Every structure is written in C-alpha cells, then in structure tokens.
Amino acid sequence: MTDATSVPQPRRLSNADQNWYRFTRNPTALIGAGIVILCILAAIFAPFITPYPEHVGAVVDFRSRHLPPSADYWFGTDNVGRDIFSRTIFGMRISLLLAVVVLGIAVPVGTILGLVAGYFGGWVDIIIMRITDIALAIPALVMALAVAAVLSPDLINAMLAIAGLWWTWHARLIYAITRQLRSQEFVEAAETLGAGKMHILFREILPNCVSALAVKTSLDCGFVIIVGASLSFLGLGIQPPTPDLGTMVASGSDFLPDYWWESVLPGCAILFVALGFILLGDGLRDLFDVEEVR
Amino acid sequence: MSGPMLRIENLTKTFPVRNAFGRISGEVTAVDNVSFSIEPGRVYGLAGESGSGKSTIARMIMGLTRPTAGEIFLDGLNITDAGSGRARRGKVQMVFQNPGSSLNARRTIGQSIAVPLEAHGHPRRDRARRIDELLEMVQLPAEFAERYPHELSGGQKQRVAIARALAMPPKLLVLDEPTSALDVSVQAKVIDLLVDLGGRLNLTFLFISHDLSLMRNFAQDVGVLYLGRMVEAGATAEVFEKPRHDYTKLLLASVPVMSAEEEAMRPALPLVDGELLTSDRLPAESNTSFERLE
Numbered sequence: 259m260t261d262a263t264s265v266p267q268p269r270r271l272s273n274a275d276q277n278w279y280r281f282t283r284n285p286t287a288l289i290g291a292g293i294v295i296l297c298i299l300a301a302i303f304a305p306f307i308t309p310y311p312e313h314v315g316a317v318v319d320f321r322s323r324h325l326p327p328s329a330d331y332w333f334g335t336d337n338v339g340r341d342i343f344s345r346t347i348f349g350m351r352i353s354l355l356l357a358v359v360v361l362g363i364a365v366p367v368g369t370i371l372g373l374v375a376g377y378f379g380g381w382v383d384i385i386i387m388r389i390t391d392i393a394l395a396i397p398a399l400v401m402a403l404a405v406a407a408v409l410s411p412d413l414i415n416a417m418l419a420i421a422g423l424w425w426t427w428h429a430r431l432i433y434a435i436t437r438q439l440r441s442q443e444f445v446e447a448a449e450t451l452g453a454g455k456m457h458i459l460f461r462e463i464l465p466n467c468v469s470a471l472a473v474k475t476s477l478d479c480g481f482v483i484i485v486g487a488s489l490s491f492l493g494l495g496i497q498p499p500t501p502d503l504g505t506m507v508a509s510g511s512d513f514l515p516d517y518w519w520e521s522v523l524p525g526c527a528i529l530f531v532a533l534g535f536i537l538l539g540d541g542l543r544d545l546f547d548v549e550e551v552r
Numbered sequence: 553m554s555g556p557m558l559r560i561e562n563l564t565k566t567f568p569v570r571n572a573f574g575r576i577s578g579e580v581t582a583v584d585n586v587s588f589s590i591e592p593g594r595v596y597g598l599a600g601e602s603g604s605g606k607s608t609i610a611r612m613i614m615g616l617t618r619p620t621a622g623e624i625f626l627d628g629l630n631i632t633d634a635g636s637g638r639a640r641r642g643k644v645q646m647v648f649q650n651p652g653s654s655l656n657a658r659r660t661i662g663q664s665i666a667v668p669l670e671a672h673g674h675p676r677r678d679r680a681r682r683i684d685e686l687l688e689m690v691q692l693p694a695e696f697a698e699r700y701p702h703e704l705s706g707g708q709k710q711r712v713a714i715a716r717a718l719a720m721p722p723k724l725l726v727l728d729e730p731t732s733a734l735d736v737s738v739q740a741k742v743i744d745l746l747v748d749l750g751g752r753l754n755l756t757f758l759f760i761s762h763d764l765s766l767m768r769n770f771a772q773d774v775g776v777l778y779l780g781r782m783v784e785a786g787a788t789a790e791v792f793e794k795p796r797h798d799y800t801k802l803l804l805a806s807v808p809v810m811s812a813e814e815e816a817m818r819p820a821l822p823l824v825d826g827e828l829l830t831s832d833r834l835p836a837e838s839n840t841s842f843e844r845l846e
Contacts, residue, residue, distance in 0.1 A: 443654040450614045450646050451716065452671035465658035 276429045280545055284444035287541020290476075293534025301351040315377045316499040320361035334519040336510065342520060345501035346527045352502045353531060356417055356486040357479040363421040365475055368428025371468070375429070376436025387433060394425045398485050407495035416495045420485055424478065431474055435467050469546035477539035487528045504529045555628055556589035557724050557756040558596075558613070560646075563622035564586070565608050565780075582608045584780040585622070590724070590773070595750070595757040597771025597788065599764060605780040607649075610728045613758070614646050627723055642672055645717035649729040651709035655701040660694045661687075661712050662697030668719040674697065678690065686715040690745060707738035711745065725750075743768065743770055760768045766805055768792055776800045 281287055305311045309330075319339030327334045333342035361427045375386035398420050405419035439445060440463075448462050489495035490504025498505060510520030565583040567661055568576045583605040588812075590596040598606045611617040613624060615634055622630045626643055648654035655664050665683050674682060682692040690711040701709055710730060717725060727746070731739040743766065749756060759771050767774060768788060775785040778799040795801045 323776070398580075439709055443648045443650065444656040446616055447646075447648055447654045447713075447716075448667055450616065450657075451668040452642060452720075453667050455672065457667070457670070460660070461663075465656070 266432070277545065281541075284541050284545055287538050287545055290534050290537030290539070290541050293530060293536075294538050297350055297531050297534060298354065300347050301354050304347045304351055308341075308428050309349050310341040310344045313340040313344045313353075314348045314501055316498075324513065324520075326517075327519055327523075333523040334517070336520050337513060337517075341446075342506070342523060345506060346503065346524050349503040349506060349524065350503040350527060350531060352496055352500065353411070353483045353486060353528070356413070356420075357482045357535075359417045360424055360482045360486075361419045361475055361478055363417075364424035364478075365410070365428055365471065368425035368430075369432050369464070369471065371425070372432025372434075373463060373467075374435040377440055377455075377459055377463065379440075387430070390426045390429045390433075391424055394430070398415060398423045399488055402485070402489050403494060406489070411494040411497065413496050416486065417487050420482060424482065427469070427478070428474060432467055435470060436463055439463050439466055457460040469542070473539050473543045473546060475539075476535050476542055480535035480539070483528065483532050533546060556625075556760065557592045557594075557627055559589040559625040560613075561587050561623045561625075562608070563612065563624065564620045565605070565612060565617065566620045568704055568723050580663065583612070583619075586777070586780070586782045587622075587774050588785060590756055590758060592723075592756050593754065594773060595771045597767040597774040598758065598760045598777060599762065599767055599774055601762050601803070603779075604777040607728055608780075609777075610646065610726050610758070610760055613726055615642060617646060617706035618720075642668070643719040643722055644724040644726060645722040646728060647710070647713050647717050647722075648725040649712045649731045650733045652701070652733070655709055656700050659668050659700075659706070660697065661699055661701070662710065664701075665697070665716045665719055672720045674720070682719070686719055689718070690715040705738075706734050707742060710734060710738075710742055714742075714745065714749070714809055718749065721753050722755070724756045724758065726760070727747065728760045729762070730759075732761070732763065732775065739766065746770075762803075764792070776803065798838060 281291075300307060305385035309332075317338070317340055322331075322335050322339040323337055325331055325335040325339075330428045331341050331343065333346060336342055336345070336548070370388070373384050375383045375390075401423050402416055402419040405415050409415045444459060445462055447460050453462070486495060487502070487504035490502040493505075495507065496502035496505055498509075507521045507528070510517070510522075512525065513520055558581060563583055563586045564581065566579045566581045569578040569580055571577040586605070586609065588596070598609065608617060612619045613626075613631075615631070619632060625631070629643075655661075662680075662683050665686055666679055669679050669682060680697075683697050686696050687696055692708060692711055692715070696704065696708070696712070702713065711734075714730075725746075730746070731742050734742060746757070747770070749755065757771075759767065759795045762769055765770075771788050773786065774788045774791050775782050776791065776797065776799065777783070778797075784795065784797045784800045791800065792804065795804055
C-alpha cells in the first residue's frame, strides 16, 4: 500500500472487504446464505449424497411402502416404497432449476425494459410501462394455469408462463431507480462528456441498480420456487415420476394424517429453500440499505 | 484567434408552472434576455444569488436545458439547439457544483476519468497512461485511479471532476459554483489549480458563483444576474469599485470583510422598506418591485 501523503494512514479496506465484514455480522443474511448454499450443493451433488438415487424413477417396492421416518429412510417412504429423502433432494434440483431459468429470463428482460423506459421517458416510457401495468394485473399462478390448460402441462411451459409475467416486477423496480438517477449530476456529467446512451444506461445507471437487483432477485428466487411448487401441487407443473416437491406434497396428501411424512416433509423442504432465499434477500437489503424493493 | 469564445445573445428560458392537476397555469422566467460574450483566454464571472438563473445559463450552454429564445455561439459555432455531448465536439466542458454527486459512486476514479476518453475514441492502450497524466495534472497520486469517490475528500473529488473535464482538452470550461461545496481552506487551492491549468492549457473560463470575494480575485470580467436579468456587466475592478445597480451594491455589501480598509470600502446597504430584498420575498408579479429597486 503506497500512500501519497506523508501522514500514515490506516490500511485501506476495499469495498469488497467492508461489505464482507458487514455481511458476516448480519445474522439474517448469514443464515439465509447458509441455507441457500446447502440447498444448492445438495441439488448439484444429489446423485452422490442421497441414499437411494435410483428411487427417483418409477421404482416400486411394495414391501417397504408407507414406512415412517427411520435411520434407513430419513423422511420415510411413499405409497410405492420409494425413499422420500432422496426424492426431496432431487425435487430441490427441479425447484432451483425453475428459479434459475425463470429469473435468468425475467431479470435481464425486466432490467433492460426498466432502464430504457426510465431513461428515455416520453412515448417509450408510456408504451413499456403500460404493458408492464397490464402484465402486473395478472397473477403469475393464474397465467401459468391458463398456459398449462391451453398447452400441455409440463416444466418448460410452466417456466415460460412464470417468466412471461415475472419480468414486470424487475421492470418496475429498475424503472423507479432509473427515473430517480436520470436527473442526477453524474448522469448529466457523463452526457456533457460525450458518453453515448448505451454507456449511460449500462455503465453509469446499471451499476447503481445492482444492490437493489441482488435483493430483489434473491427474494424472488423464494417466491418463484413457491409458485412452481404450487403449480406442481395442482398437477400442472412437473409430471410424475420426476420428483418435484409440489407433486410430492400433493400425492402424499392422499394419505394424511396417518402417513403424514409423505406430504409434510417435502412441504417443509419447500419452506426451507424458499425461506433461505427470502432471509438472504432481507439480509442483503439491510446490508445494502436498499429501500426501493417491496 | 478572432471573435469571442462564447457569445450569448438574448438568451431566455421560461419554465411552465403546473397546478395540482398538472395543467400549465403560468410560467416563470428563469433567464430573461441575457446577452454577453467571453473573449478567448479570459475568466468571465457570472454573479448572482441562488435562483438568479446563473445555473440555468450554464445548463443551456452545456445543452442540458433547451433555451426558449436566443442563441448561443461557441467559438463561432451556433450550438443553440445542439443536444448535450458530442455535438459540442468537446469544445466546452463543465465542472459541477457538488463533486459528491457529479461522480458516479459505483465507479472508480479511473473509470470516471476514462468516460470522455472512451467517448472521443482515445486509443485504448494509451488510456491508463493518460489517466495517470490527468491525475498528476490536478496534483493527485496515480493510485487514486483505483479508488471510489467515497474514499476521497471533497476537494480531492473536485480535482477529479476537473481532471475529467480536461481529459479531452476543451476551449471553454464552465465552472458552476465549483467551490461552494468545499471547505474554505480547500477553495483557494482549487481556484489556484484552475488558474494554473487555465494558463497551461489556454482555457477560457465561465465562472459562476455567488461568492463575490472569490470572483474579485479570479474573474477579469463580471456580469451580475438578478432575477434572470443581467443588471450590470463590465470589468471586475470597475463593477466592484463603482457598482451602479442597487442590487450589485447589495451583493457587495453582503460579502463578509476581514480588514478595516475593506470595511471602509463597503458600500451602504440598500434597504427596501427596511428589509433586504431577496428573490423569494418578491411577489409573483415581480416587475413592480424590480422597478422600485432600480
């Protein structure tokens, strides 16, 4: 560290160091991050860590059906004798994949539309934001139900239906921030220095949206997982025998209350994943001090 | 060189006043038929209190606000209707009032200074060297390029803003209250730096300020704005020795003085109805009060 002044200065902490320090002292963010990392690792290494990876398919073992949770079967077994713990971990895979794909489409689309509408204003603003308002009025679950009813009920359609509406939230968030930043001096300074529109949108305004986007995206992961599970619960998402948390809750609910573990434990897994993302999002919001999100 | 660097003719800007329903119910005249010109190499001071229209004039010169009427010529080129940025071909740059908001908090000092270099196609390989050179020019160490604005003091940030404005050397530098956000001890150093750079880079300055003691030292010519009108103009020494307009006398009388000699030179305070007259105390149809003052 070389300092220009002769006065000795304390060691300079980089932004990343400071953020990391504050992050490690924020229990909400830490617990959320812990859960999220645990779920992601479990989903990635599912074939290696689950006791019965073959139970993901159409395995039938009637001798061990409806077994309660035990040392062999941590979450018990279902009505055809498959290990619910193994199926839950594989189900998390689908849930996380759904969240990644939906937000992988919705976040960039929403961000770009919000930036463009907020910065250019005028008729561009009116057209984009009125379409956003219309799309916002349709609940994502209802839209997904309609798409599943018209087309066939499968994972791809469910993802497209949810992504087709989810971008609106990001568009509104980024629009609000951009409107506020547009008249700030650093944007005007960039304009007078000759910077192009692309530079101003993506290199001046976008970096100022990143913390709000991180918070929003993290919260949304939780909500998308819940919507995806709801669709599967209604039989319009992932089709059996592929294990999905929503499908498992639905099929297990036939055997309530005697074999409660068949629906309650996969349900707890949904709660666990979603809670992890939402805690992480809340923690990040405190960390970044973002007010715009929800 | 022939002709003035900046010539402003009958420049007028009115803003619509909207009522609670967004209907236009009237207009305020921020800049009223102002004309002046700046010869190359001179420092022209534009004085007036807040709300007198001096910043609006700066914004119109920079293309950030469009004039209602009148014309602006920059180095013989009519730039009245040109937008901000490249249309001015880098001939005019501006240093904003508050360096805290004119630098993007999410970008490093180096990235901020690189904006005009990128915009004007400075060779990519040479940019880092040029940034070092610019930082050295404003007497900042080269490693500041890696830092973020919040790690710098106000005076250092304003130096960065000056370096950025001079990255593609302009002919005219507009200074909109460049020192009013800074400590008094730092103000003089920034002004010294500007005087030094002006001589080295052959700059012409438009210096906008309400600080008349600063203007007396820095500007060679001065124009006094009052409620959007140019009430007095001329060589700084003349205007300050023998102010003809009551408003100029008022401004001069408001300057805090340090010594007995200065106190002796201080003109008598013009009072209207026993009170100092300020723009916000004038009634909406202000012409009558204005005439009375004259």
